[in-house]
Amino acid sequence: MVKWTEEERCIIRGVWEKVDIDEVGAQLWARALIVYPWIERYFGTFGDTFTTTAILNNPKLAALGKIVLAALDTAVKNMDNVKGAYASLSRVHYEKIKVDPEHFRLLAECITISIACKLKAELSPQVLSTWQKFLSAVVEAMSSQYK
Amino acid sequence: MSLSAKDKKTVKTFWAKVSSNGEAIGADALSRMLVVYPQTKTYFSHWKDLSPGSAPVVKHGATVMAGVADAVAKIDDLTSGLLSLSELHAFTLRVDPSNFKILSHNILVVLAIMFPTDFTPEVHVAMDKFLAAVARALSEKYR
Numbered sequence: 312m313v314k315w316t317e318e319e320r321c322i323i324r325g326v327w328e329k330v331d332i333d334e335v336g337a338q339l340w341a342r343a344l345i346v347y348p349w350i351e352r353y354f355g356t357f358g359d360t361f362t363t364t365a366i367l368n369n370p371k372l373a374a375l376g377k378i379v380l381a382a383l384d385t386a387v388k389n390m391d392n393v394k395g396a397y398a399s400l401s402r403v404h405y406e407k408i409k410v411d412p413e414h415f416r417l418l419a420e421c422i423t424i425s426i427a428c429k430l431k432a433e434l435s436p437q438v439l440s441t442w443q444k445f446l447s448a449v450v451e452a453m454s455s456q457y458k
Numbered sequence: 459m460s461l462s463a464k465d466k467k468t469v470k471t472f473w474a475k476v477s478s479n480g481e482a483i484g485a486d487a488l489s490r491m492l493v494v495y496p497q498t499k500t501y502f503s504h505w506k507d508l509s510p511g512s513a514p515v516v517k518h519g520a521t522v523m524a525g526v527a528d529a530v531a532k533i534d535d536l537t538s539g540l541l542s543l544s545e546l547h548a549f550t551l552r553v554d555p556s557n558f559k560i561l562s563h564n565i566l567v568v569l570a571i572m573f574p575t576d577f578t579p580e581v582h583v584a585m586d587k588f589l590a591a592v593a594r595a596l597s598e599k600y601r
Contacts, residue, residue, distance in 0.1 A: 348601050352552035409500040413556040457497045 313448045315390055322441040326426065327387045335425050336377035341366045343421045350414055386449045393452040401456035412454040419446040461591055466533050468584035473530045476573055480527060484519025487564040495560050501553055529592045536595035548599040555600060558593035565589060
């Protein structure tokens with residue numbers, strides 16, 4: 312179980328408050344697919360995900376981005392037991408969708424970069440460090456059922 | 459961290475000794491990888507049986523080690539030598555490149571198990587560097 316100080320909780324909530332799920336979510340997967348094109352392997356049913364233009368305008372990707380960030384909201388609200396909160400989500404990603412957990416790390420990277428675009432200098436080294444500690448806990452929780 | 463002349467010589471000499479066991483090495487390495495790193499199973503959902511020593515695992519282990527043997531032969535220019543393999547992994551298989559390190563580790567473990575006296579620290583470092591160079595060449599076409 313990850314331990315959070317009061318200051319860390321404040322920082323994580325502070326960052327998350329500034330994230331507009333619709334805005335950031337809509338472009339999240341576009342960024343991920345453009346930066347890490349090999350994750351396209353999961354998106355066979357998403358229509359055109361092969362050119363930058365198609366990726367940037369794909370409605371299914373935009374919708375999925377919002378779903379992912381809504382799930383991240385759950386993690387923010389369950390910071391003290393992300394592992395428990397994400398157990399069934401982890402199982403689904405392992406058993407049904409068969410996602411390589413490395414890709415949780417890659418998506419977390421894209422989330423952080425998107426937030427950096429929004430928060431700019433507010434994402435100080437200290438804030439960044441805490442935010443990444445939180446995302447690591449999320450990634451670990453998502454990987455927890457891979458047995 | 460490029461391969462020195464000494465590294466290449468060490469790899470070729472060691473490989474000459476062990477290559478006849480290529481299939482066994484591959485089968486064991488792949489079997490171990492699937493057990494120790496269960497996340498790697500996500501790439502093999504099309505196999506009926508992922509247990510150690512199963513038919514698809516043995517067959518694929520042989521395929522992988524044939525690739526390694528090919529890489530030894532092309533050790534002087536891995537990037538161009540492994541170009542089509544890189545394209546295969548990048549565009550068709552779409553294996554996350556982080557997994558190359560995982561499989562390399564398992565190959566090294568099996569080499570140590572099977573050839574404890576030959577797998578000296580000098581051979582270990584040369585093989586580790588070589589497998590890392592192979593991984594780099596395989597990653598070439600990804601983006």
